[in-house]
Amino acid sequence: MKNPFIYGVTVTGEYFTGREEEMREITSSSLSGQHIVLYSPRKMGKSSLIEEMFNRFKKKQGKEVVAFRISLERVESKEALARLIINKTVENAYTSVEKLLKDAKELFSRIRVRAFADMDGRIGVEPFFADADADAILEDALELPEKVAGKKGIRIIIALDEFQRIEKLGGASLERLFRSIMETQKNVSYIFTGSEKHLLHMIFGEKERPFYRFAKQMELAPMAKDVLGEFVISRVRATGKGIDEEAVKWIVAFSEGIPFYVQCLCHEAWYGSESRISPESVRGAMEQKILPMLSAGYSIIWNRINGSVQRKLLIGLAKDDGLIRSGERKVYSKEFIRDHDLTSSASVRKAMKALDGMDLVYENRISDFFFRDWLKNQALE
Numbered sequence: 001m002k003n004p005f006i007y008g009v010t011v012t013g014e015y016f017t018g019r020e021e022e023m024r025e026i027t028s029s030s031l032s033g034q035h036i037v038l039y040s041p042r043k044m045g046k047s048s049l050i051e052e053m054f055n056r057f058k059k060k061q062g063k064e065v066v067a068f069r070i071s072l073e074r075v076e077s078k079e080a081l082a083r084l085i086i087n088k089t090v091e092n093a094y095t096s097v098e099k100l101l102k103d104a105k106e107l108f109s110r111i112r113v114r115a116f117a118d119m120d121g122r123i124g125v126e127p128f129f130a131d132a133d134a135d136a137i138l139e140d141a142l143e144l145p146e147k148v149a150g151k152k153g154i155r156i157i158i159a160l161d162e163f164q165r166i167e168k169l170g171g172a173s174l175e176r177l178f179r180s181i182m183e184t185q186k187n188v189s190y191i192f193t194g195s196e197k198h199l200l201h202m203i204f205g206e207k208e209r210p211f212y213r214f215a216k217q218m219e220l221a222p223m224a225k226d227v228l229g230e231f232v233i234s235r236v237r238a239t240g241k242g243i244d245e246e247a248v249k250w251i252v253a254f255s256e257g258i259p260f261y262v263q264c265l266c267h268e269a270w271y272g273s274e275s276r277i278s279p280e281s282v283r284g285a286m287e288q289k290i291l292p293m294l295s296a297g298y299s300i301i302w303n304r305i306n307g308s309v310q311r312k313l314l315i316g317l318a319k320d321d322g323l324i325r326s327g328e329r330k331v332y333s334k335e336f337i338r339d340h341d342l343t344s345s346a347s348v349r350k351a352m353k354a355l356d357g358m359d360l361v362y363e364n365r366i367s368d369f370f371f372r373d374w375l376k377n378q379a380l381e
Contacts, residue, residue, distance in 0.1 A: 003267055004238060004239050004270065005262075005263045005266040005267040005270060006267065007264040007267055010047045010048050011045075011259075015263075017231040018224070018227040018228070018231070018259075019045065019049050019052075022049060022220065023052070025218070026038070026191065027056075027057075030157045030189040031157075033155075033189055035189060035190045035191070035215035035216065036191045037163075037191075037192045037194075037204050037215045037218065038191055038193045038194075038219075039218075039220070040221075041195055041258075041362045042195045043368075044260075045258075050159045050161075054067040054068065054069070065154060065155050065156075065157060066149075067092075067159075068092045068157075068158060069158075070084050070158060070161065073165065075169065076169075078137065078138045078170065079138075081141070081169065082111075082134075082140070086113070086125060086141050087124055087125060088158075089144050090123055094123045097117050097123060103148075107144060107148065108140060108144070109140055110139075111127050111137065114126045114128070139181065142177070142181045146184075146186070149187035150186075156188045157188075157190075158191070161194075162194055163203070164196045164199035175203065176210040178210070183214070190215070196359075197219075204217060228251075228259065233248060236266070236277060241270065241276060242277070243276065244279060246279045247278055251266060251269075261369055265282055265290070268286075268289045268290055269281050269282045269285040272284065272285050272289065286373070291377070294370055298371055298374045301358075301371070307351065309347050309351040310354055312341055314355065315340065315378075316331075316336060316342070317331070317364070317365060317372070318372045319376060320340075321372055324364065331352070332345040336348075
């Protein structure tokens with residue numbers, strides 16, 4: 001019997017739950033041509049939400065809407081980004097090499113392309129950039145979706161994942177190029193997603209930046225406890241197993257509305273339980289399976305942290321997480337600094353900034369809940 005829970009990958013269909021209101025708002029906005037900025041901490045489910053929404057587009061909108069995602073996470077150059085945009089646009093908008101070749105002269109002004117179909121029948125292109133400079137190549141690529149959409153009489157919706165990486169690819173000058181092209185497009189909608197809120201705010205919220213007020217901003221909030229609880233119960237029961245009410249409450253409380261943790265805990269607890277999942281089996285799954293499985297990676301992270309202040313701060317954040325979350329304890333207070341052998345609020349702020357740069361904290365809390373509990377165990381040893 002297959003496990004009813006999946007984690008670590010984008011989930012859709014039966015493995016996806018909730019987010020109906022967010023999906024309705026993003027769908028309505030995108031179809032009307034409104035651009036969206038969607039941000040949240042990692043593991044909140046942005047990619048799954050977008051993927052599920054795009055799958056529904058295919059079923060409901062048919063050939064009238066073409067929607068696809070482009071991730072900037074591993075893109076290291078403007079040329080690489082241009083290739084991604086060209087290939088994703090062609091792959092999703094064309095089903096015939098002959099039709100693509102017929103349209104190619106109108107679609108590309110500076111780039112030569114070789115079109116092909118792979119073993120599965122998917123259309124692709126191999127662009128040749130010759131001596132054109134990087135900005136000219138990218139300009140041609142950015143203009144392609146609008147040309148295709150206009151020619152085919154369709155709307156194209158593109159999700160640009162981890163868009164804050166545009167800072168490393170070219171910063172404000174690249175933003176100006178993007179906006180100068182995107183603001184003229186009538187048949188293409190963009191969804192800019194990212195997990196680094198302060199960078200996205202800089203890009204879209206500061207008056208001097210090219211993307212200022214270019215898109216509607218949305219923050220993906222934690223999911224409602226009852227939605228996640230019902231999802232857990234229904235998925236477990238569908239396999240013929242049961243789950244104690246206290247186990248559901250523990251999972252939902254630990255996860256704080258973040259679907260990744262729900263899927264992970266339930267996947268391992270379901271696998272380790274014969275007929276019924278109890279609170280003990282959930283805690284056992286975390287202590288005996290999840291944390292040991294992640295321990296090697298966490299040890300590498302811990303060993304890379306050289307500063308003693310950063311280490312002490314992480315241990316303090318882990319130990320006092322409940323108090324910090326409830327507001328009973330402030331990270332920069334004299335009590336926190338004293339209890340965790342720190343020196344001053346200034347040194348704590350400096351260490352927090354460094355940890356934020358390593359993506360280890362979010363809004364003064366450890367961003368990875370499993371890492372938080374691993375640190376608690378380390379402090380006890």
